[in-house]
Amino acid sequence: MATRKQRESWFKVRGALNSYRSGILTAASFIVPFVIWCFFAYTPGLWDISHKLDVTTDLKNDEFSTIYRVDHVMEADRFGVFQQMVRDRNAEILTYQQSGGDLPEGVTVSSRANQKIIRKLHPVAVTTGWLNESQSTDNEAIYQLWKEIAEGNKDVPEEKISAENLEIIKQNWARMKVGGEIYDSATFPKEPLLHLIPDGERSVGRPSYLPSPGEVFTEGYKLFTGKSSLVEGSLGSRYIDSIIIVFMGFLIACLVGLPIGLLAGTFDFFAKLFEPFVDFFRYMPAPAFGTLLVFLLGSHDAPKMALVFLGTVCQAILMTANTTRQLDTGLLDAAQTLGAKKTDLVFKVVIPGIIHNLYNDLRILLGWAWTWLVIAELMGVKSGLTEVIDTQGRRFNFDIVYAVILLIGLTGFVTDQILARLQPILFPWASEEPGGGIAKITGWFSRLFGRNQVNASATPAIESTPNA
Amino acid sequence: MKNTCKRLRKLLLATSILALSAAGVKAEPLKIAYSDWPGWTPWEIAIKKGWFEEAGVEVDFQWMDYVGSLDAYAAGKLDGCHMTNGDALVIGTDKPSVCILINDYSNGNDMFIAKEGFADVKSLKGKKVGLEEGFVPHLLVLRALEDNGMSEDDIEIVNTPTDQTPQVLKTGAVEAICAWQPSSGTALREVPGSKAIYTSKDCPGLIYDCLFVTPESLKERRDDWMKVVKVWYKVVDFMKNEDNIDEVLEILAGRVSVTPDEYEPFLAGTYILKLDEALPIWKEAEGLGSIYGSSKISDDFNVKYKVYEEPKKYSSYLDPSLTAEYAESVK
Structure with a gap:
């Protein structure tokens, strides 16, 4: 108790802040940009x-x-x-x-x-x-x-x-x-x-490129309920189209990238065979292949998925290989000493050994896949959310544009948070601390209301508050 | 034995699927690109109302940017593409594309727009003009310059995608732009004081907007293209009926993401040709009243301004027979 009374510094060199403080900062990291936006959008006198x-x-x-x-x-x-x-x-x-x-x-x-x-x-x-x-x-x-x-x-x-x-x-x-x-x-x-x-x-x-948060949220609501006078239909089906592009591209990249990466990480033979070229190829910007992809695959969804695939697969291979190499060699030695065959090594030692790290890699890759969405959907016949962003941007309807951009950002972020929360459930042996920022905020709130369900051990300081 | 049977059956299945898909190639829908020009958005009416199914022709209408659609067409990814008679001469295909349908002539929707302080074409001497080089806005600007006793050397052209011209004019990087609706309208609205100093209304017939198809596709599937022509005139009749105007506006405005009120003036700026109005234009004659004369003028321009070197055989780009045949059938 005594140590608690001493005010801890907010700026500890390489020291972790307690979850109460990190919760505040996480919230602030969202609130500050929002306040800045509101400031420029609503302050009288800034604009005519x-x-x-x-x-x-x-x-x-x-x-x-x-x-x-x-x-x-x-x-x-x-x-x-x-x-x-x-x-x-x-x-x-x-x-x-x-x-x-x-x-x-x-x-x-x-x-x-x-x-x-x-x-x-x-x-x-x-x-x-x-x-x-x-x-x-x-x-x-x-x-x-x-x-x-x-x-x-x-x-x-x-x-x-x-x-x-x-x-x-x-x-x-x-x-x-x-x-x-x-x-x-x-x-x-x-x-x-x-x-x-x-x-x-x-x-x-306000200049047209600076709609107020109110306008953006109203437009966003109208888009989703199909009430917008400028965008036909509701946003729902476009949203699903976009998600399919991203996830299919990502999925194919995983199907191709993971096995190659795994082999390259396990056997130097494959590392030397694949990695130099992949390393070279990844510097070629994926959109540069856009015209070729449309030429080969037509102008609907296929070339778009292919672009997401091209933009993600190199990272998938290299990251997987790298993660595989980080497996404790002691485990491999032990397994070999016990007489494991090569296939057993891969399936019974390497994969179980790295699966939790691989999961994290995939999370990062999925984020990577999202970044290709807009470029992909502009190819051939414009589609999905991007068509709205593109067309409305040309008409200077930035309230709609921002609503859709926010939706993409939010989707990526929420997906990632969900995956992060799932990690300790899927791989309990590897979990250190559950969740990312959102988990911290929700944890913080539940603690505020006295319902202490989340990760009690990580917050001894707050824990003892009621007793103090 | 059982296993072999199974394998055999699988093999049979696989080959039959292959055979089916090979047969499917023949019945593939006609891939036709269209873009945001008000003369082409009317196809949306036929698509929405299912008139192609009714006519018994499978089509895959692909909504693209104008220049994007020309690129896709030149790359051989499409059977048909909507373009102006002048641009059809410019795009890099080895064989002449064939115009089978004249949708409209531009009657003011193509605009040469200058920002405040530049009241006419002459005042733009030595100034920057944002336009898509080698395409229809280029042609219109050259024509505007010529009508004002000037030439291309009198202005500085900044190559700008048409749909981005409003933004470029707004930033002040250029003094004028050339674009068509809806981009031209956006520019007029977003850049207060800007004004159209020359439009396609000043030279009606310079720009005909047409459906061009590949010679191969026309040869192999002439019947299907005939059905497409038929559907177009159904669309025209529907549009020209005053009672349908609200429905028409709602469909067309929705396609280009503006409101019906914003779209309504576009109807006057793009003169959609009824069948009996299109027929005289198909007659070979000098001058802008005929698509032949108009194409010749485009061809001369293109040679003169070195868009390409040799004059083209523009008449091989034009095939009046489908429209004529349709006219005969409804007589």
Whole structure:
């Protein structure tokens, strides 16, 4: 007890920290980068104020020559000009509506154009819960919504629909209801209606490559539930595709690499025969063979698995050989003294002797295999998670990109942690300390709550706290 | 004895599997590449709706980057590939690929975009332009320069993959880029103040977008390609029906990961040709109104700017017979 009271230094040269402290540090190693991200994403004053659109328009002019969709971010001054463009157009339409005459330039008489005008209310209606995501082209429901808002039957929060737009809704409805209280494509007006003025909440105008954690997690959630308006289907099947590529590549690399490595580690003959070439080959970057692989194996999954294989197999051979060589030669001598044959040596001495170290090697290799995923999936027909990363990156939708990258990182990390936790169960004789970082954190938490299940012996200091 | 029987049976099984797979080679699906050009994404409608199965032709549509698909095609990995009539002359195949279908002509979706402060092509003299060398954006820029009394020497070309042009323009490494939708739209949006200073609308007919197939595949499987042509015109009819517009937009926008509203303007920038509009273009004539005339102009450009040395026999790249035959069959 007395030694415990003395404050131990956090910086002991080559001394292990107790698990309480290592737990804190492990948690910090995740929290610090996250806090840095939050700092840059949320701190006011770092970036200019911008508007994230929730009502947009199909109008274009010289300055806004492309479509801005909901969620696009526009700098405050440009946003003002953008709104003005629509106001100017509305003024022209209003003159036309009241006094007739020639159609203003670029205005068409079509029910399609008007349908698109009334649909601009849909995204806002989703945020207020009036409509759901899938109703973006549901003319009947949207028409009904216009009616209810115009007639004051909806409680409209002002931050959702500006007074200006409310006025436009009423003016348009006055024209729309001539065609009936319920949507009818035949009587829906063709003469131009007024456009809703673009609107969007003021927010921190982060550059597109720096979405906030909130945006990334929301997009990630949408991706997984198949609700994203930009990525077709749910992420699940792509995720499985990617996992299959990685694991198949890894598996084949193991099937080829482990036996060769084992032989090379056991018999110098094979070491001299294989290792020099493998050592040479591993310096050739695997992606350099991409075109060749597509040429040989087509453009779907096969060349992708082959790339993961090529990128992993050399390490598999060399690591296995090295691990095999580290087996205590005393064991081999003893076995030979007892008359073991060569095959017995390999199967009954070498393999059981190194299996726990080999397991660790495979863990590292699996991590290695994951690093090839993105390059592999870009080959031939883009597929899996990478297609999302690639396409969305080009469209500057970095919130989606980061969500997918995080998913890949998380998958690799969690798999590795699970494998690490399994190690003491699979190889109890070789376990020194269970688990990696996550194990430590969970252990730390369970200790905090007094349920002491994990590795009691490793934490005598914390153990005795209640008694002290 | 029993063992021998077993072995024999195994052997038989193995050979029959081999034989089957050899037979399977013949019925292999047609491997066709398509990419994000709005004239080719409509195939997605046929794929989604199962129209190829209905027509009785097996296809393997492979979604790729445009230049990636040309590379895969040149490497002999595909039976058919979508490209512009000009690019078909450029890619390095030993035999001429054969155009059997004209999907559309570019009507504004190919854009030469300059950043703020450069109002027209002339103002880009001596400036850097990011584009994919030797391919369709290159052709458009050369044409733009020529229309403005300039030549390639007046600008500095920075070879840039088309899908990365928005990023490159945004970094300020170049003053202008040339790209097609959706990349061109992304650039206009992400680089405030940037503007299209010349587009394919200024020279309609310079760029026809077509389905090219290998001469071998056309020879061996002409019937199957005929079915593909038939499916295409089913797609065109579906698209041109106003009532389907929401469904069309949803499918096409989904394919290139934009929203339907963002996609809608692409429809005007890529003029999808109906059958009766395609037929006159197939007629041999001078000028951009005919695919022959258009290909000749591309060929002249390519020789003039040393994309390749000798003029090509562009007419051997064009085979109007399938479209004509289809037109005859629906008369």
